[in-house]
Structure formats: structure tokens, C-alpha cells
Amino acid sequence: MSSLRGYCGIDCGECDAYIATINRDEALKARTAEQWSKELGIEMKPGELTCLGCKSNVNTKYCGECPIRSCNETKGIEICADCEDYPCERIESFLNQMPQVRTLLDQLNEIRRRFSK
Numbered sequence: 001m002s003s004l005r006g007y008c009g010i011d012c013g014e015c016d017a018y019i020a021t022i023n024r025d026e027a028l029k030a031r032t033a034e035q036w037s038k039e040l041g042i043e044m045k046p047g048e049l050t051c052l053g054c055k056s057n058v059n060t061k062y063c064g065e066c067p068i069r070s071c072n073e074t075k076g077i078e079i080c081a082d083c084e085d086y087p088c089e090r091i092e093s094f095l096n097q098m099p100q101v102r103t104l105l106d107q108l109n110e111i112r113r114r115f116s117k
């Protein structure tokens with residue numbers, strides 16, 4: 001699994017915060033901050049969008065405080081698909097907004113179940 005695949009299954013390599021950070025693209029950070037502020041209902045400033053991916057130690061405040069991330073870290077797993085409790089209510093509410101990520105996690109979870117029999 002790519003180190004840019006987040007605990008929730010999202011691909012951080014496709015995230016505008018990550019892309020803006022590695023390219024030092026301040027205009028993209030500004031556009032992304034404006035867009036995310038509207039979508040998430042939380043004011044975000046461009047300077048707060050520095051992120052090198054979910055599993056790095058350089059994160060946006062939003063993802064740095066993500067309960068899905070801390071839950072995976074507590075369980076010592078790399079992705080929710082490897083969790084005995086998948087799909088829990090927390091990941092369900094996230095996946096309801098991210099159908100393509102649900103497909104990936106469902107497939108990985110199915111493989112994990114088959115091989116753990």
C-alpha cells in the first residue's frame with residue numbers, strides 16, 4: 001500500500017493540499033483553503049494547508065486531528081480495511097461522502113477476511 005494512502009483510504013497524492021505543498025504552490029493553497037472553508041464550514045487559511053500526507057508528521061490541522069487517523073494508530077493498523085470493526089459508524093459517515101474510497105476499502109477488507117480464515 002502506498003505511503004500516500006491515508007488510514008481512511010483516501011489518496012493523499014491526489015489531495016490539493018499535498019500537491020500545493022510539494023510544489024510550493026501558494027495560489028493552489030489559497031484556492032483550496034477557500035474551497036474547503038466553504039465545504040467544511042470551518043475557516044481555513046492558506047498557511048494552514050501545508051501537508052505531506054496522512055502518515056507523515058506534517059499535516060493540516062484538520063487531518064492532524066482526524067479521529068479515524070488516531071483510531072488506526074491506537075489499533076496499530078495502516079488502514080481501516082484491516083480493522084476487525086470495519087465498517088464502524090465513524091468510517092461509514094466518512095465513506096458516505098467518498099463512494100470511490102468505499103469501493104477500495106470494501107475490496108481490501110474482503111481480501112483480508114478471506115486470507116485470515
Ligand code: SF4
Nearest residue numbers: 012015018051054063
Ligand atoms: S492528510 Fe493531508 S494530503 Fe492527506 S487528505 Fe488530509 S490534507 Fe490531504
Ligand code: SF4
Nearest residue numbers: 071080083085086088
Ligand atoms: S474502528 Fe472504525 S475508524 Fe477505527 S480503525 Fe476500525 S474502521 Fe477505522
